[in-house]
Amino acid sequence: MMHCHRAALAAILFCCLTGCFAPPVVKKPAPTVVAKKPGPADDLLKAYSPDDYKKYVEEVMAHLHMDKHFKSEWEKFKNSTHKAGDLASQLEFVDHSVRTRLDEIKRKEVDRLNALEKMLEAKKAAAGNPMREAEVPIHPDVFNMDQETIKKAHLDHENPHSFESSDLEKLIRQVVSDMHRVDEAKQEQYKQYEMMKEHLRLRKLHKINDTKAREVAEKEYQEEKKKHKQHEKIHHPGSSEQLRDAWADEDHMDKDSFNPKTFFLLHDVNGDGHLDVNEIEALFLKELEKAYNRTNDTTVNALEKQHEMERMRQEVLDKVDTNKDMMISWDEFERWTKNPDFKKDDDWKTSEEDDAPPYKDDEFKQFEDDYDREHPDDDEDPTMVSVMQTVDTAHDDMIHDAQLDYYGTRLATCSSDKTIRVFDVRNRGQSLLCTLARHEGPVWQVAWSHPDGNWETSKIPNAHTIGVNAVSWAPATQPSSLLCPPVASSAADDAAGGRGSAPTARRLVSGGCDGQVRVWRLEPDGAQWSRESTLEGHSDWVRDVAWAPNLGLSRDMIASCGQDCRVIIWTRRDEDTSWSSVTLPPFQDVLWHVSWSVTGNLLAVSSGDNKVSLWKESLDGQWICLNAPANSEEQ
Known part of the structure; x- marks a missing residue:
């Protein structure tokens, strides 16, 4: 049985999840948006992009909110005391077309999980055999998965065909569980950070042979600790004084006119x-500045500040x-302001001010032993x-690019000397395999393309009218497919017309000084490349092109950037449709590189003004x- 969270628990899918990964809400201009209309899962995308089921959650919640009845029930239940399972039961009244679409979404998710499970089996079968591991036709990320990752309890595996109320209830439960797990992981990360900090301090002291010098170093350390405690009083999180200060400093209201309802809104x-x-967490920004201010304390660390913010948030929660849904409703907030404890303002001490470390002596000893065992000859700073x-x-001559292959065992370099050189770099050695001249x-x-064949040399003469600045291979997988297609069809499949076994045509995209992006296709004979498409949209040199990985995507996608300060995203649904384009908002300087995340859902853009945007x-x-593009020199 699911815990008795009320229906507002489901709202986690829209708002609370951002607390797991995203930065706190700050009153500042919204990020650059192209005709942006917020969707119900936008926050979820930011928070759960690392998780395997983020696309599934996104689609489920988006389609549920297309149904007027469910949306109405959602609003009713948000402030009720009913269980989340009661909200899930409202699925019975959702429009048939929405239910049908939810069934399809679930079936796709089940297929994805089954495919991942097969990959996991292939991984286990190839374990310990480098040659077999190299032959497993799957994406490298699968090698980081385990059974628990694949078989998440976010759907009813007993019923793979239709989306039922049990699926929605399981989804809510899984998300809540993940949120708590993220908090636990952050706490463990902070503990590891503190142990490493103490380890480095003690090792530094150990290397000082002179007794007086060691005493001076220890004294400096104690002075730093004392300095960190010298700050204005930090009000207790959630207390009347703390909220009144936020009311005055952040909302620019008269402190004596504090109104709980207005403050909440x-x-x-x-x-x-x-x-x-x-x-x-945004309520504590001003309060945290009292202790974490680089002007007064040069030892300020971003991780320590974030940890303290999370401590304050948990203290308030x-x-x-009261209902433990990791949110505060108006009713809960109002009750708190009437509680006698609301008036109490006990001094709040940061974790760094606490003389007791966040770890036990035996934990630190184990950390030291593990570190010494893993770094027997390490005399350098491990950070x-x-x-x-x-x-x-x-x-x-000058080297312009260097790329490791799919498995990280070969390195290709290119230069102004007109050559490409390929090296075997396994076992920290190097041997020249060939020079392409x-x-x-x-x-x-x-x-590098996907490694599915032997070395071949072919040439595309006059690929662009002036010069070629960038090339990028198309993925070896087909859109929406996790498995790489076979290289050749079997006799049985050939007899059946080759269904499902024909290899994907090899493609690449190039960008040139003629301002064009061109897509090339290797002909079936494997001897000649033909131009498949010419994509026009840039008004100056195309500096870089990047074909997005299509793991889980339902389309091909290419990004290009150039001297004209523009980034263009080119997409097509299948080989039979033409490419369409979307231009990102104008940039302020020349653009040099574009790069996709391994899942193909995030694009990084670097520009000539030392900025990178995502x-x-x-x-x-x-x-x-x-992100507001950050100066690379400051990172």
């Missing part, structure tokens, strides 16, 4: 009638969130990046900038 940023984890391997390429000018970029497509097909 002002900080309920998304207007859903609840303060979610982001909105709660423990006292105010610094070290050179793992150096490869002497023997190029005669058929170019007539500088080689600017190299890219972009994601929303439910309505518009592209949203997820």
Whole structure:
């Protein structure tokens, strides 16, 4: 049986989940949006992009909110005391067309899970055999999965055909469970951070042979700790004084005119009638500045500050969130302001001010033992990046690009000396496998295709009228497919017309100085490349192109950027349809590179002004900038 959370628990799917991964709500201009109309799962996309079932959750909740009855019941239940299972039971009254679509969504999710399970079996069968592992035709990410990851309890596996109320109830329960697990993981991360910090401090002291110098170092450490405690009083999170300060400093209201109802409405940023984890954490921004201010304390660390914000949030939830749904409704907030404890303002000490560390002595000893065992000869600072391997390429001129292959065992480099060189770099060694010297000018970029055959050499003469700046291979998988297609068809399949066994045509995309993006296709004879499409939209040099991985995507997608300060996203549903394009909002400088995440749902763009921006497509097909571009020198 599911715990007795009320129906508002389901609202987690829209608001609370962002607290797991996203930054706190801050009153600032909204991110760049192209005709953006918020969808019900936008916050979820930001929060759950690392999770396997994020697309499933997104589609389920989006379609449920298309039904007027469910949407109406949602509003009724948000402030009720009913169980989440009661809300799930309303699925029976959802429109038939929506139910049909939900059935289809679930079947696709079941198929995806089954495919992943088969991959996991292939992984286990190939374990310990590098040659077999190299032959397993699956995406590398699958090798990081386990049975628990694949068989998440977010749907009813006993019924793979239709989406029922049990599926919705399980989905809510799984999301809540994941939220708690994320908090536990963050706490463990902070503990590991503190143990590493203490480990480095003690090792530094151990290396000081002079007794007086060691005493000076220890004294400096104690002075730093004392300095961190020297700050203005931090009000107890959720107390009357703390909220009144937020009312005055953030809302610019008269402190003596504090009104709980108005305060609640002002900080309920998304207007859903609840303060979610982001909105709660935003209440402490000014308070945290008292202790975590680089002007007064050079030891301030972002992880420590974030940990303290989460401590404050949990302190408030423990006292105010009476139904434990990780949100605060108006009723809960009002009851809290009438509670005698609301007037109490006990001093709040940060974790760094606490003399007791967040770990036990035996945990630290185990950490030390594990570290010494894993780093027997490590005399360097483990927080610094070290050179793992150096490869002497023997190029005669400047090297423009270097790329490891699909398995990380071969390295390809290209240079202004008109050559490409391929090295075997296994076991931290290097051996030159071949030198490709058929170019007539500088080689600017190299890219590996999926390893499904032997070495072949072919040429696309005059691919662009002036010069080629970038190339990118199409994925070896077909859209919406996790499995790579077989290289050749079997005799049985050939007899049946080759259904389901024909290999995917090899393609690549190029960008040139002529301002064009061109898609190329290898002919069936494997001897000639033909131009499949010419994509026109840039008014100057195309600096980079990137074909998106289509793992789980239902279409092909290419990103291009150029000298004209534009990024264009090109898409098509299948080989029989033409490419369509969307141009991102204008940038302020020349764009140099575009790069997709491994799942193909995030795009990174780098520009000539030392900025990198991240972009994601929303439910309505518009592209949203997820971050205010940060200066690379400050990161």
